[in-house]
Amino acid sequence: MSGGCSSSDVEPFALMVMGDSMSPEFVDGTIIIVDQSAPCGPGAYAVIDYQGETTFRQYIERDGKKFMHALDGSEDDIELVEKYKVRGVVIQQKLRRKVKHYEWSPVSNAK
Numbered sequence: 727m728s729g730g731c732s733s734s735d736v737e738p739f740a741l742m743v744m745g746d747s748m749s750p751e752f753v754d755g756t757i758i759i760v761d762q763s764a765p766c767g768p769g770a771y772a773v774i775d776y777q778g779e780t781t782f783r784q785y786i787e788r789d790g791k792k793f794m795h796a797l798d799g800s801e802d803d804i805e806l807v808e809k810y811k812v813r814g815v816v817i818q819q820k821l822r823r824k825v826k827h828y829e830w831s832p833v834s835n836a837k
Contacts, residue, residue, distance in 0.1 A: 736762040738817065741773065741782070747796040748782060756821040758782070760814035770830040771816040776806060780813065 743756040752758065752771070766772050772785045774794055783794035786803070793803040819826050 737766055738762065738814070743782065747798050747800055748784075749798050751797055752782075752816075753821065756819050757819040758816045761817045761819075762814040764815040766812050766815045766818055767830055771828065773813040773816075774806075775811040775813060776804070777808060779837075786810070793829060 739760050739762045741758050741760060741784060743752045743754060743758060743759070746754055748771070748834040755834075758771075760773050766785055768785065768787045771782070771787050772778060773782050775781075776794065783796060783804075786793045786795045794806065795803050815828075815830055817828050817830075819828075
């Protein structure tokens with residue numbers, strides 16, 4: 727879905743995090759499970775297509791605007807001003823036998 731924060735009914739997929747822009751929550755080499763039908767809301771960790779690139783960032787809303795946020799602070803937030811597509815929301819991560827689950831509700835995680 728373009729310009730919104732939801733996806734169609736399709737299977738979850740796995741990706742490997744490359745780099746440290748999402749640390750300390752997701753370090754280089756972490757495997758993430760992305761659910762393409764999970765709801766996306768403020769605070770969700772999402773895979774987003776924007777300006778011809780697919781990026782893993784935290785989706786945030788601030789002052790009525792939408793942003794992609796790198797957790798490590800190495801990059802400025804990217805405001806989503808053009809058409810974008812949420813590929814899915816992270817529901818699980820695994821790194822060296824440790825598994826962590828995420829559950830996002832657009833209402834309960836809104837700030």
